[in-house]
Amino acid sequence: MDVVKVWSGLTFGDRFVPVEIQITYGAGLPAFHMVGMVSESVEESKERVRYALKSVGKSIPQGRVMVAFLPSEVTKSGAHFDLALLHGFLKGNSERLIVGEVALDGTVRATVQSLRVIAAAYNSGTKKFICPRLPESVLKLMPDGDFFMVEHVSQLLSGETSTAVEDEGGTECQGRIGLNDVKGSGIKRVAMIAAAGWHHVLLMGNPGVGKSMVAERMVGIMPSMSNSEKLDLLASTGTLPDHRPARFTSWNSTPAGFFGSAKGTPGEVTFAHRGVLIMDEFPQYRKDILEGLRTVLDCRAVLASYGSQRLTWPADFLLVATSNPCPCGYLGHPKKVCKDSPTSVMRYLGRLSGPVADRIDMHYWVKADEPNEDVKAVEERVCNVWELQKSRWESEGFIHAGHIPGERVDELVEVGSSVRKLLDDSVEKAGLSRRERHKILRLSRTIADLEGAHDIGINHLIEAISYRQVIPWLRSLVP
Amino acid sequence: MSRHFSEDKVASFLASQKYRILDQNVIFPTGEIDIVASKGRMLVFVEVRYRKNFDAAETVDLKKLERIMQCAYLYTGGEGSYRVDVFACGPKGCHWYKGVRLDGCCESVEWLNLW
Incomplete structure (x- = not known):
């Protein structure tokens, strides 16, 4: 049986929990099943993935699609598993940690949860990522990281990587008010x-x-x-x-x-x-x-x-x-x-x-x-x-x-x-x-x-x- | 309501495959069965779906399957061996889902070019 394996992750407090996502196909009426304590937000990613695939002219393979999130004892929540699923459908296996939310038109976005997962994973030794475009200030914190940044799902197929989002200049000193105007x-x-x-x-x-x-x-x-x-x-x-x-x-x-x-x-x-x-x-x-x-x-x-x-x-x-x-x-x-x-x-x-x-x-x-x-x-x-x-x-x-x-x-x-x-x-x-x-x-x-x-x-x-x-x-x- | 042409096509296809067509459009209190056929001792209950624009199989949900199973039970009285097949048709042809179970799994899927 062919099983596609991709990696994503979860944060648990400040701890990083790697999540393996396995995708396999079976004979039967078309269906898209997810198992492994998936919460509502993960369940919804079915629809996002379906339409994002459409945006690059693909569709979910015929038949019964079974997706398992492992370890299955931990509740999965958050919208950042979309990109990993898409990678599984479009490109197959990947060694990299994949996080990112996908919109219906195929654009890839960074959610708060995906930033947390990337930072926590980097802290615990993961260095290779597929992720949405990140700001330069975030990338600066992870100098050893190898980031394949995608702005649109089509880049998973073409292999083009996007550049970092430029920081707005001049924020360095803003908000740093000294004690000068304090009396006493x-x-x-x-x-x-x-x-x-x-x-x-x-x-x-x-x-x-x-x-x-x-x-x-x-x-x-x-x-x-x-x-x-x-x-x-x-x-x-x-x-x-x-x-x-x-x-x-x-x-x-x-x-x-x-x-x-x-x-x-x-x-x-x-x-x-x-x-x-x-x-x-x-x-x-x-x-x-x-x-x-x-x-x-x-x-x-x-x-x-x-x-x-x-x-x-x-x-x-x-x-x-x-x-x-x-x-x-x-x-x-x-x-x-x-x-x-x-x-x-x-x-x-x-x-x-x-x-x-x-x-x-x-x-x-x-x-x-x-x-x-x-x-x-x-x-x-x-x-x-x-x-x-x-x-x-x-x-x-x-x-x-x-x-x-x-x-x-x-x-x-x-x-x-x-x-x-x-x-x-x-x-x-x-x-x-x-x-x-x-x-x-x-x-x-x-x-x-x-x-x-x-x-x-x-x-x-x-x-x-x-x-x-x-x-x-x-x-x-x-x- | 007149019968959809796809149902007749499927019935004649099954006949060509050495199936005996026992009944068509059998109405039960719980719903309707499009075709009842048999091959040897095996009774086959067939649901035919036709959609012009998208995969007709997606319209067969748990509720529909439950209804077909109930009709099959009423027809057979729960005795003998039987199975449920789904023909999901579109303008280009048909998917034949053989031996569908309540959870949507099936024994095999075949692509047929019926028209």
């Missing part, structure tokens, strides 16, 4: 430290002091994305931003939209991978999102089980959360009076403290009347710290101070005896947890690096500790 030297420093050492930030303050504005500008001061970071983002989300992603999320997001869904669509935390995730009005978020955030912050990935599927999504984002101090917003305001009852304030702050706030490195109180000094050469200093920390810890498997695993903080961040004594004293006095102690150590390492100091000094430690005092201070304001 303290908040600029916080943004700089957070960006330099990959420390999560919680910005608190009265309404209208510019919390969200700073959050938005954080990506602007980070170094631009490396190729492997871009490839990871492309493999898991199918998007390729020009610069680091800054994802604004809304407090009425659902857990599926936030962490990814069982259907295999990534959530906001994955779209913000290696960029900034902005959570405005942090305490207003649904309880299940705030609780779910804990494990994501710890693992820097979403580990999800839906029925029989186990998925992993990368989610190494820098969390920038903003919050008012109380429901009315005016607790701690120099002139206005907070009108909330003590219980409602305590409940509001209660949502902030505890396990989630514990995992956020820096808490900062944004004041309206901060002195505004220029912080010079922010981008350059952040970039230097990135390089310094990367060279120091890359062999250990991480590149930021904020990524040092808890059990190795004491070993990797060395402090002098006087500094250690101060740390131990303040930890004991304030009743800080071990995790908070580690956060302080990591933070003081970044601050010392920013100042160009080799050893962590007392002043660096004190600054780091000061970033943990906002919530206790707010509590003390409540009568």
Whole structure:
């Protein structure tokens, strides 16, 4: 029996699953059967394939066509199997990985899913592809790849390859807004430290002091994305931003939209991978999102089980959360009076403290009347710290101070005896947890690096500790 | 309704192949059988389809096959051996699907130049 074999693939979280497509013919009334847990979107490709074949003057062979997708235990979804089927009908076997959606007139298109499959397959070692025309920026990420790009199905027959889609010029610097228009030297420093050492930030303050504005500008001061970071983002989300992603999320997001869904669509935390995730009005978020955030912050990935599927999504984002101090917003305001009852304030702050706030490195109180000094050469200093920390810890498997695993903080961040004594004293006095102690150590390492100091000094430690005092201070304001 | 010329052509073709034509256009509550023929002990129920513009075989779906099978059952009472054949005709000729099963598979396909 003649069986035609072609290859395509699926993504499973950020994992690549190769899919073998076998096509065979049998005697019988004309029919086009597909087996192997194919979902609606794959089933529809029958019609697309039928008419695309017509566009090059061919038709599906007479008789019963049987198509099997292997491994058959995995659900196949997405429109990117069309091109592989067409290749099977027109040209027969192929060693290359084939992805692409086909329109009725025979033009080949790139879907989000096909970009994800290509990137994930490249990451796992596949180098030869037949695919739609890809943008130059995508091809640049995969220098070893051998791409046979087709714009129209007829090119499968003629063997002509298309050129890459040219990028629109001048996108490099767009959207990179620095901290220049931010008022207040303290908040600029916080943004700089957070960006330099990959420390999560919680910005608190009265309404209208510019919390969200700073959050938005954080990506602007980070170094631009490396190729492997871009490839990871492309493999898991199918998007390729020009610069680091800054994802604004809304407090009425659902857990599926936030962490990814069982259907295999990534959530906001994955779209913000290696960029900034902005959570405005942090305490207003649904309880299940705030609780779910804990494990994501710890693992820097979403580990999800839906029925029989186990998925992993990368989610190494820098969390920038903003919050008012109380429901009315005016607790701690120099002139206005907070009108909330003590219980409602305590409940509001209660949502902030505890396990989630514990995992956020820096808490900062944004004041309206901060002195505004220029912080010079922010981008350059952040970039230097990135390089310094990367060279120091890359062999250990991480590149930021904020990524040092808890059990190795004491070993990797060395402090002098006087500094250690101060740390131990303040930890004991304030009743800080071990995790908070580690956060302080990591933070003081970044601050010392920013100042160009080799050893962590007392002043660096004190600054780091000061970033943990906002919530206790707010509590003390409540009568 | 008058019989389509293709049905007569097929019937005379079958006769030429040593088939005995028992009945034509037998009407049952569940539908109609175009030709009932026999060869030896084998009863053959024949469905003839004609389409000018496209492959007539594509119009034979599961529902149609089920109806033919039901008619065949009513005709035979479920006894004896029988099979269902489909003649899918177009302006150029006919495909003869021999021994079609409910899932659309068949024993063999033959191209006939009947007219």
